[in-house]
Amino acid sequence: MRFAFFGSSLVSAYWNGAATYYRGLLKALAARGHEVSFFEPDAFERQAHRDIADPDWARVTVFAPDAEGMEKALRAAAASDVVVKFSGVGVLDRELEEAVLAMRRPGRIAIFWDVDAPATLDSVAADPGDPLRRQVPGYDAVFTYGGGDAVVAAYRKLGARLCLPVYNALDPGTHHRVAPEPRFAVDLAFLGNRLPDREARVESFFLAPAAMLPGRRFLLGGNGWSDKPMTPNIDYVGHVYTRDHNALNSSARAVLNINRESMARYGASPPTRIFEAAGAAACIITDRWEGIEAFLEPEREILLAADGGDVAAHLEALDTARARAIGEAAARRVLASHTYAHRAVQVEAALEGRDFMREAV
Structure with a gap:
């Protein structure tokens, strides 16, 4: 499958605690033969504090943090089979959530992937006018990086068709024992x-x-x-x-x-x-x-x-x-x-098991 992810940053962990989650999971998906594209805004000085160069397992696109830059990125993602909006991009979150949902059609699925589900759910509960209330039932699935049964129940109550926790894990090629300093x-x-x-x-x-x-x-x-x-x-x-x-x-x-x-x-x-x-x-x-x-x-x-x-x-x-x-x-x-290889298999099984690719809008 061809995946397009919209997130805070794949290449910089500066004010971006989800970076290693993105890296581990997307790298594992690529290792299983999927094409991975990641779209991130040029914001919060993250590009000036990169931790890694563009990896060979993902195509990284850095877009201007404005409406024009977002639209260009969305057009580039249109050829994908799976389009994912991660929570907490930091800029244009509302706009991206609406735009990614609008990309859903037969042959292309749209997923909202919440990397801070407890905070998101608290925010939605406190604001009856939060657009996410309307959007959640429209996404093909909501994935989260944690929360267990409580988060699943909360998203199901909001109307999620499927809510699946895909937990943090280990990439043993990146994090391992080294000599003490x-x-x-x-x-x-x-x-x-x-x-x-x-x-x-x-x-x-x-x-x-x-x-x-x-x-x-x-x-x-x-x-x-x-x-x-x-x-x-x-x-x-x-x-x-x-x-x-x-x-x-x-x-x-x-x-x-x-x-x-x-x-x-x-x-x-x-x-x-x-x-x-x-x-x-x-x-x-x-x-x-x-x-x-x-x-x-x-x-x-x-x-x-x-x-x-x-x-x-x-x-x-x-x-x-x-x-x-x-x-x-x-x-x-x-x-x-608990490696990202385990998590990638879980994501594959969820997508394939739901028969998403033939589902009508």
Whole structure:
């Protein structure tokens, strides 16, 4: 099949946490013989902060972030069998959602792919006039990158013909164990941009444990934290390019995951960072959320924390041998069950099983 994706960016992870999800999944689809095109706007300085060159497994088109640029991109996507609008492009989202839906016809399917379903659903619930209420029943399918039964039920209530969670996963060719680097040799590392529905949880699960353990070393990466008060034992390093993620995950004694508030509330939304870290055999500590057991086994493959006190307790009890054992167990689990190759097969089965290609408008 020929796929055309409209998303925030495939080539830059700058203010774009979904980048590695796009890369892993689309690369796996291409490996299965599908043609992949990705259309992204030239916005938010992402092109100036590229992590990768245009890959050989996807045709990347960067378009001007205006109506004319969007129309050119849509015309270029018209030859595709499957046209996908990812949520959270950042510019022209409303216009693209309407335009991609309008491209649906016999022989061409239209999919809305929500990479932040809890936040999207909260927004729709708060706004009876949100255009997505009208659009969802028109799309051939809604895919999400998480959310489990709660998200599926919410989208079905909005009229979705099909709602399928396609979870984050691991690309073992990109994220894997490497030699440790002294600059990342800390007791606990956390990567995450400063966002309104994440900040309070970062204060609780990361900044508070750092204050409790002044003798331990902490590392904070991500955009937007430069003016945030923090204790001297925290090294704030700003944006960490994806090329350095393996080194960070392979060097820190433990890596912390903190879900955003909405994702923690819905549950069943393991972020990309968990699989990246597991691929590097990192010992992961995560905030506690419903559904984690479907991906990694608590205490054996991942450590759970209800608050900052639990994070501090885990760090105090964690020696090198136990950290290594937990990390290696996590790596075995995700390689066996949670790679993007697994997810690509799931997407294929959903598309082929629905007989989309012959369905009339």
